[in-house]
Amino acid sequence: MRFTRQAAVALVAVAALFSAAACSSSEDPAAEKNVEVFTWWADGGEKAGLDGLVAQFGTACPDFAFVNGAVAGGAGSNAKSVLASRLQTNDPPSTFQAHAGAELSDYINADQVEDISAQYAEWGLTSAFPKGLIDNITVDGKIYSVPANIHRANVLWSNKTVLAKAGITADATTLDAFIADLDKLKAKGVATPLALGKDWTQVMLLESVLISDLGADKFTGLWNGSTDWKGADVTAAIEKFKKLLTYSNADRDTFDWTDAEKLIMEGKAAYQLMGDWEAADLDAKGFKDYGYSVFPGNTGTFQWLADAFVLPKGAKNVEGTKCWLKTVGSAEGQKAFNVKKGSIPARTDVSSDGFPAYQQAAMTSWKADKQVPSCAHGSACSQGLQGAIVSAAGKFSTDGDVAALQNALAAAAAQFAAKK
Amino acid sequence: MRSWKRPWLSGLLLISPSLILLGVLVYGLIAWTVNLSMQDRHNARESKGFAGLDNYVNLFTNDINDRFTHSLKNLLVFTIVFMVGTLVMGLIWALLLERGARAEGVFRTVYLFPMAVSFVASGVVWRWLMNPGEGDDAGGLNAVFGGLGLDFLQNPWWTDPDWGMAAMAVPAIWQLAGYVMALFLAGFRGIPNELREAAAMDGASNFQLYRRVLFPQLTPTVLSAMIITGHMSMKMFDLIMSVSGAQWITEVPAVYVWQTLLTSDYAKAAAISVFLLVVVAIVVVPYLIHVNRAEKRS
Numbered sequence: 001m002r003f004t005r006q007a008a009v010a011l012v013a014v015a016a017l018f019s020a021a022a023c024s025s026s027e028d029p030a031a032e033k034n035v036e037v038f039t040w041w042a043d044g045g046e047k048a049g050l051d052g053l054v055a056q057f058g059t060a061c062p063d064f065a066f067v068n069g070a071v072a073g074g075a076g077s078n079a080k081s082v083l084a085s086r087l088q089t090n091d092p093p094s095t096f097q098a099h100a101g102a103e104l105s106d107y108i109n110a111d112q113v114e115d116i117s118a119q120y121a122e123w124g125l126t127s128a129f130p131k132g133l134i135d136n137i138t139v140d141g142k143i144y145s146v147p148a149n150i151h152r153a154n155v156l157w158s159n160k161t162v163l164a165k166a167g168i169t170a171d172a173t174t175l176d177a178f179i180a181d182l183d184k185l186k187a188k189g190v191a192t193p194l195a196l197g198k199d200w201t202q203v204m205l206l207e208s209v210l211i212s213d214l215g216a217d218k219f220t221g222l223w224n225g226s227t228d229w230k231g232a233d234v235t236a237a238i239e240k241f242k243k244l245l246t247y248s249n250a251d252r253d254t255f256d257w258t259d260a261e262k263l264i265m266e267g268k269a270a271y272q273l274m275g276d277w278e279a280a281d282l283d284a285k286g287f288k289d290y291g292y293s294v295f296p297g298n299t300g301t302f303q304w305l306a307d308a309f310v311l312p313k314g315a316k317n318v319e320g321t322k323c324w325l326k327t328v329g330s331a332e333g334q335k336a337f338n339v340k341k342g343s344i345p346a347r348t349d350v351s352s353d354g355f356p357a358y359q360q361a362a363m364t365s366w367k368a369d370k371q372v373p374s375c376a377h378g379s380a381c382s383q384g385l386q387g388a389i390v391s392a393a394g395k396f397s398t399d400g401d402v403a404a405l406q407n408a409l410a411a412a413a414a415q416f417a418a419k420k
Numbered sequence: 421m422r423s424w425k426r427p428w429l430s431g432l433l434l435i436s437p438s439l440i441l442l443g444v445l446v447y448g449l450i451a452w453t454v455n456l457s458m459q460d461r462h463n464a465r466e467s468k469g470f471a472g473l474d475n476y477v478n479l480f481t482n483d484i485n486d487r488f489t490h491s492l493k494n495l496l497v498f499t500i501v502f503m504v505g506t507l508v509m510g511l512i513w514a515l516l517l518e519r520g521a522r523a524e525g526v527f528r529t530v531y532l533f534p535m536a537v538s539f540v541a542s543g544v545v546w547r548w549l550m551n552p553g554e555g556d557d558a559g560g561l562n563a564v565f566g567g568l569g570l571d572f573l574q575n576p577w578w579t580d581p582d583w584g585m586a587a588m589a590v591p592a593i594w595q596l597a598g599y600v601m602a603l604f605l606a607g608f609r610g611i612p613n614e615l616r617e618a619a620a621m622d623g624a625s626n627f628q629l630y631r632r633v634l635f636p637q638l639t640p641t642v643l644s645a646m647i648i649t650g651h652m653s654m655k656m657f658d659l660i661m662s663v664s665g666a667q668w669i670t671e672v673p674a675v676y677v678w679q680t681l682l683t684s685d686y687a688k689a690a691a692i693s694v695f696l697l698v699v700v701a702i703v704v705v706p707y708l709i710h711v712n713r714a715e716k717r718s
Contacts, residue, residue, distance in 0.1 A: 077682070084464070084684070106684055110464030191556075199667050251552045253579050253669060268557075384463075384683035388484050391679075394668030395485055398581040408485045415484070 034067045035320035037309075038093035040079035042072035045280060049341030053148070053328065056336045061323035069093050087112050092312035094321045100137050100147045100308035101379030102223065103386070107310070108144055114311040115142040119322065125329050128347040132371030133304065136220070136379065145308035146329045149343035152276045152362055153374040154208045154295040154303040157261075161289055162190060162270045171293035175212050175240055178296035182247045185270050195260040195269035196248035199394035203376040205273050206241045206393060212297025213237035216370045219301075223373060223380040225417055229410035238402050245397065253397055264290065275305070275377070279358040280342030292358065294365075302369035305377035306346060381416070388412035450697070457690035464684045475691040487668075488676065488692070495672045497585040498592075499653040505593035506649050507642065510600025515630075517601070518608045528605070531598035539595070543662030546591040550577035550663065584669050592659055596652070600645045607641035608634065640714075647707045654700050 035057075041050045047070075054066050071079035076097075083096055092112070098104055107113045120126050120143055126134060129147070137143055156171075163169075166188040172178040185193040196202060211219045214233055221227030228234075249255065249263065261278060263269035265287045272278070273295055282290050294301075309328050315321050327333040334345035335354075344359050348367045352360045373380035375389055392408035395401075457475055459467035479488040513531050517524050534542065551559035554574045558566045565573040578584040611634055619633045657674040664670040666679055673696050680689040 080682070087464075106464060110684075112464070198665070249557075251557070251576075251579060253667060254547075254552055254664070382683075384685060387679055387683045391487060391668050391671075392485055395490075398579075398669055404485065411484045 032317065033064050033320065035061075035064050035095070035317055035324050036067040036069045036093040037324060038069040038071070038079070038083060038096035040071055040073075040076040040097065042070045045341045049149075049337045049339075049343075052336035052340045053333055056330075056333045057324060057327045060327045060330065060333070061320070064317070064320040064323055066324075067094075069096075087312070090314055092315055094315050094317050095309045095311065095324055097307055098145065098310060099378035100145050100306040101373050102381050103378030103383055104137075104144055104308075104310070105139065105382045106384075108139060112313055113144045114313055115144060116146070116311055116325065117141070117143045119325065123326050123329055125347075128329070128331075128349055130348055130366065130371055132302075133306075133346060136304075136371060136373045137308075145310045146325045147306035147308040147346040148328045148334065149307055149338050149341060150346045150362075150366060151305050151343050151377075152302055152365075153204055153305055153377060154211060154298045154301065155274065155276050155278070156293050156295045157264060157272045157274060157278050157282075158270055158291045158293075159264050159267055159289060160291045162267050163291070166190065166270070168270075171291075172296040173299055175209065175297045179240075179243065182244075182271075186247065190268075190270055192247070192249045192263060192269040193271060194244060194247040195255075195263040195272040196245070196252040197255040197257045197260040198253050199390045199397065200376050201255075201257050201260065201274070202245075202252070202393045202397055203390055204275070204374070205244060206238070207303065207375060208273055208295040208298055209241045209244065210234070210237045211301055211303065211372060212295065213240065216301045216372050220372050220380075222413070223375065225413075229413050230406065234409075235402065235406055238405055242396075242400055242402060245400070253394065276358065276362060277342060279356075283356075300369050301372055302365055303372050303374050304366075305374045305379045385412055385416040388416070453690045454694055456686060457694045459687050461687040462685045467687075471687065475687050476695065479688070479691060479695070487671070488673070490668075491671045491673050491676045494585045494670065495654065495656075497583070498589050498656065498672065499650060501586045501589040502592050502596075502653045503646055503649050505589060506597045506600045507645060509593060509597035510604055510645065513597065513601040514604030514608065517605060528602070531601050533598065534595045535599050537595065539592075539659040540662045542591055542595060543659045546594075547663045550587060550590070552576040552579045578664055578670055581669060585672075588660060588663060588670055591663065592653070592656070596649055600649065603641050603645050604638065607638045611637050643707065647704060650703055651700050654696065654703075 037050075039046075039050060041047055050068075050070075054068075057064075057066055071082050073079075079097075083093075086092060087107075087110070098107065104113065125146070133147070133150075134143070137145065137147070162185070166181075166185045168181050168184060172181050182193040196205065207219075210222065213236060214222075214227065218227045218233070222229060222234075245252075249260070249269070252260075257272075257274055257278075258281070260269070260272050261274070261281065264272050265282070265285065276292075279292065309325055311318070311321050311325065328337075329347075331345070331347055331350050334347050335350050338345050338350075338359070339354055342356075342359070344355070344363045344366060350363075352363045355363065375381040375386055378386060381389065389409060389412055392405055392412065395408070396405040458471055458473065460469050460471040460474075461467040483489070513527075517527060521527060549560040551562060552575075553559050554562055554576070555566070555571075558574060561577075562574040565571060575587075576584075577587040580587065615633055615637075616629065619629045624632065655674055656672060657678070660670050660672060660675055666675050671679075673692050677689045677692045677696075680692065
């Protein structure tokens, strides 16, 4: 058996190619004390909050070293896709950021996170967090995450000057009074009484209307299956939602929430429903003439969303992760984080000294109000359900078909409940 | 064993790396995706078993709000407007330049240049140009129309529920019409001058020259242009993501795959991908076979 010269050369060339490709890199043995914290907090108030938390972690857990695993961009979507591939290859970070509540069910169903109920009792979190929050984040008797902060979704922001010009002096407390106010604004020549953005902001509005019409308990029931999406009360709420859309800007589907916020700042719109991160944003943009109130009809109900940390299955440094989670849940950690990020602590025993005015008010309601979760922000529904509902809202924005929206919502809830 | 001396062996050996890479990374992964699309795997967990064609059937019969057929309809509108638009614009420019316009090279570059811009970059600009605000709120092109007193031309662009996708095709036409023009110019240049002279001798008018002599020779060019723009259109993702973002009005199958993947519904995402692959293959494969045969004949 004899190769020709040509074939021999070819064989050598191919072999060289493969050996170059196979050149492997040996991994450094991970320092045992490292705690890799995976977040999408890479800049702004979020980064400042994380830095505060890290400082506290250094004091509370001197045995461990913080390693920043932040992935920037895309409001977390970049980080989520990086995280998904790391979890699939069994290379989880020591802990990662996720929305507390039902959005975690994707990780729970995939068996990627550990039950930390025992730690809740050990660290005294069960009594430090409001009962409503504990109920919302408990899945089959187990808790999988430690919320670092709380944001409120059902806040109505307004331009005080525009309201004063239309003679509106008091915040509406019912949907009907709110619609009457919107009519007043329209009569005064305000073209867009209610500023609105694209699909997910419309879902937020729909949820607030549902809270007003159904009340806190039945609203929470929509997400755990005890309230029927096909009920007549849901139909009535969707009709009101449709009516509210008529007061909004026609080009809403091209707007992000900051574009809608701009309408408020320019005085072209009077109201906007948005989460309470808008306070920090308006302050940062130097706009002072804004008012805020709970969405009409939502009084006594605090629709929350939270960033939380978890203990992934197969995490390399379990003790370090637990120390991080304990810091996140501690009063000192929550204060250090939230003062800078512009949100409020999930614990009710943190003193409100040093927090800005809006946050102090929100901390008072957090203690007194009933907690309900939010679908648009993942505390009420899994990512799949959220995607289906946001898509259905986008369709409703173009065709206004009430029956189709209700059917789609019911079908989505049924489909994703069955998936568990 | 004299057979080792055969010359095809060294050839095969030399192309084997690319063959193996293609086999694994393209065809192997296509097979993997086809298999995934037939599994009962709708979350991050392992598959719950073989589901056959259920995932495909569900796309058409059991999708909330008929989301998949809606995305196909959007894609159809986009594809037709995009293909016709690039062909018409490309042909017009090619005709103008083919007549021996002054500074032809400059114009050719000007028309061809948009192709060098990425869809993402041009999408961001077109997002602003196609601002749907009208009247006092007008921005972008609508503001230009308003300023010129052409208010009736103001329109909601891509936010129109029925014809929004036609507006979405405008940036794509702007980018690729120049490329189609280049194809047509090459086509015109490939026609021997004798044919034109013969037609002129026979007393053909200019119109007759183009209609009867030149256009029939351009059929292969038109076919290539349609295949190229057609398969680009069916995979359209980046332009739509940067103009409108992922949302109902402008959703096409490629965007839907991405949305589905984000929610860990792997089997459904795979089914849509495979469906898209088959549709593109139906268009492209007969063309490749045709080209192959034509090359063998010549």
